[in-house]
Structure formats: structure tokens, C-alpha cells
Amino acid sequence: MKIRRVQPSPILQKKLRVAAYARVSVDTLHHSLAAQVSYYSALIQKNPAWEYAGVYADEGITGTSTTHRDEFKRLIADCNAGKIDLVLVKSISRFARDTVDCLHTVRQLKEKGIAVRFERENIDSTSEDGELLLTLLASFAQEESRSIGDNIRWGVRRRFRQGIPNGHKAPYGYTWDGEMFRIVPSEGEIVKEIFRRYLAGESAYAIAKTLAGRGITGRKGRPIEQTTVKDILSNISYMGTMALQKNYISEGHIRKRNKGELPMYLVEGMFEPLVSKTDFDKAQEIRQRRVAQSGNRNSVRMPFSGIVKCGCCGSGFSRRTAGKYRRWGCNTKERKGSTACDSRPIREEELVAAVRTVMEKDDFDTAELRHKVSKIVIHGDCVELHLTNGRIKKTARIYNGQRGSNPFTNKVYCASCDSKCERDTWTKGIKVWSCSQPRTKCGLKRLPESELKEAAESLFGDGYEGKIVQSVERISISDDEVIFQLKEGGAYRWQRQCG
Ligand SMILES: [Zn+2]
Ligand SMILES: [Zn+2]
Structure with a gap:
């Protein structure tokens, strides 16, 4: 016995024979009829899967129920004769405004496998719910005692009585x-x-x-x-x-x-x-809000974790959150205390902004970031992106004095008692740096922050904030001078102003 495998022969795609039905009111007849005929013949002929089967056009008379339907009858006859596969109609009202039997006709055509497509309503009579929709929408045009809403429900229920429409399974509950x-x-x-x-x-x-x-x-x-x-x-x-x-x-x-x-x-x-x-509706609002939030969270935490490194001690940076405040900080510092590493944490927005700047994109996803960036090193004065192609791109750190971004934090000391200095608010909201010891123990003259900034700027120039963080070991304040001690050795001295 021989078994032969039969290759399925390709099914020849028969062209659909497409006709259009137009109905034009007398008022607009002259330009409209010609326009519709040429519109439809062009529409049909430009579709390579379609074959032009003619445009059938009736004149309607506005304001009365009189309608000449000669062309409509001819269309149906041609459909019945098997000359047409698909009928295009502008809108249901053109087809069914005053006639229930138009709907009846649609059904009959459907049984013969002929589709009617209504352009404006975008309904195909052979779609799953197409016929039902026709019933519903056509009912708008009909004057009946039932309200439109009732009509719709009635239509759907009638359809339901014939069985659950395809695709409508009973939901849980x-x-x-x-x-x-x-x-x-x-x-x-x-x-x-x-x-x-x-x-x-x-x-x-x-x-x-x-x-x-x-x-x-x-x-x-x-x-x-x-x-x-x-x-x-x-x-x-x-x-x-x-x-x-x-x-x-x-x-x-x-x-x-x-x-x-x-x-x-x-x-x-x-x-x-x-x-x-x-x-x-409330549930949808909550969902959308949560989706948006989780989107933000993921787009930040996921791409960065594991690749952010400390430029000071080489350890990893991890994300820490406190309420709305999100920042990335050195693990060594976190574990062993602030003296173990001189790095500064970076606010998450700043990190994101730095990556956006380097990637020249407002949006990036994890895959994209991992593809292009192998490591992000956080220095005191800059964020360094190590790209997978070997290049390194830098962006300056931002110190705007907002929470966690004061360049002087942890660097200022009292020269007379060697205690740390703290940032305080003095009278009239003036920010000052003063010795952390009580006044009774240490009488160091408070240094206004404005003067500290002035000193830093005159000694380090533009972008002094990053330079302070990156290269200054310690800032010592005495009553008459401010000493900026550099990490690499050496120091800058600033003569304090009187007053
Ligand atoms: Zn570190
Ligand atoms: Zn002191």
C-alpha cells in the first residue's frame, strides 16, 4: 500500500463583485448623484480584491415618504441573480429610512451570503453583531411607540432568545x-x-x-x-x-x-x-492612577538596580525612599556610617534626568538602557555614564540647596573646638553655619551661608558646588577665616568679612 501525501492546492481567491447603492434627495440631486457614482466606482475599482459590479442610484424626495425605488429593486434582482457579493451603502438611513423591509432585505441577502456594508456606521451585515446592530440603528429611524432604549433592549433580547450571541459568555457572577x-x-x-x-x-x-x-x-x-x-x-x-x-x-x-x-x-x-x-467609574480611575504610578516606579527602579556605583569607594548605590523622597546612596555609607565614604546620595529625579540627557531621550526602557549603558558612576561633581561602546559621558551634578542637595553638608567644622558645624536658620530666615556646641561652650561667630557661597564661588569658580563636594575634604570656620582643605592636599583660605 502506498501512501501519498497530497499537497493542498492553493485556493484561488475569487474577486468580490462589489456594487454600491446610493439614494439622493432631489434638492441635491444634480451634483450629488454624479459625485456619488464616481466616488463609488473609484472606491471599488481601486481595491484589487474587488470587481466593479455597478452603482445603483435612486432619487429620494425629501420631506415626503415617496421614494422611487426602481434602482433598489434592480439591485436586489441582480443580487438574487448571483451577480453581486457585496453592497456598499453610505448609511443606514439611505437604505432603511422608511422601510422595515430594507432590513428584511439585508437579512435575505445575508442568507445568500451577500454582505451589506454601511459606511457611516461602519457596520458589515455579516459581522457577528452586524444584523443586530442594523436592527438597533434602524430603529432610530422608525417611528414606533416604544422608546429607542426599549427598542435596543428588545432587539438584543430577541437575539439572545435565539441563543447567546457568539463571544458573549456569561461573566463570572x-x-x-x-x-x-x-x-x-x-x-x-x-x-x-x-x-x-x-x-x-x-x-x-x-x-x-x-x-x-x-x-x-x-x-x-x-x-x-x-x-x-x-x-x-x-x-x-x-x-x-x-x-x-x-x-x-x-x-x-x-x-x-x-x-x-x-x-x-x-x-x-x-x-x-x-x-x-x-x-x-471610580474603580477605573483608581486603576489608571495605579498603572501610571507603577509605570513610574518600574521605569526607574528596574533599569538602574545593580548598575549604579559609588565614585568614591566603588561600592554599589541602592535606592532608598522616604515618603515621596527618593534617592540613591552608597551601600558602604549606609552600612558603616557617614565617615566610611564621602559620597553624596543623588536624588532619583536627578539620576533620571542625567540618563535622559546622555541618551538624548525623554523615555527609555530597561532593555534600552541595559543595551547602551553598562555602569553609572556617581561622583560628587558629576554623573558618569559608561556606555557599552566604551565611551564615557558625564553630566554635572545639581546642587540647588534643596533637601539632600546642599554641597556643604558634612564638610563644615569649627576651627576653635573642632566640632561639626550645622546649618541653621537665624533671624529673618537667614541661613547660617554655626558650631554644634552650645553657645556656652563655644563662641564661634556664625557664618552666613551667603558668605560661604561667595567664598566657594570666588575660590572654585562656576559650578563650585560640585567641586566642593568632589574635592574639598573639610571646611574649617574660625572667627576671621574660612579654610577649604582639599582632598589632594593643600588648602584655600578666605578672609571673613566684618559685620
Ligand atoms: Zn561609597
Ligand atoms: Zn566650636
């Missing part, structure tokens, strides 16, 4: 009773609890943990994980709302998820809600 989604009390309580806890400030993770701790599971005994909690929190079904046209059938007859190619229609009040719209 509901069950399908053959006609509509009904609340499953035990599950419904869990959904409500999830929203309640979330609105009270708990995280999805904490909620999942709490539920797991009580042995609560989802469908099929699966645990309700953090992701499930998030899915529940963002599912509009819990407001009793249903989204239509979630999927559609593409030109190649492939079902596709609607990611904005077609409008999605929301039908509110479809079934009993578990959550009010207000609470649902």
Missing part, C-alpha cells in the same frame, strides 16, 4: 438561563466584595490574597488570581452593560477582534447590574 444573564448570588457577592475592597483602597493583589485565604475559587475551581480580579474590575458587564461588535468578519472571512476598526456599541441596562456606574 452570572449564569445564562436560556434567555438572559442572571446573577448567581454566591458569585455576585464576591464581585461586589472585590469592587468594595478596591474602592476602599486595597490592591488587586491583596484582594486576591484575601479571597484565596478564604478558599474562594472562580469557575472550575481555579483560584481568583490578581489578574482575574483586574479583569473583573474592568468588565463593563458588571454594570449590566453589553458591548456589541466586539468581533467582526474581515474581508478574508476571518473573524477578528475589533480593536477600533469598527465602532463598539454599548447597550446599557441589559441585565441586572452588580455594580453601579459610579462605582465602576
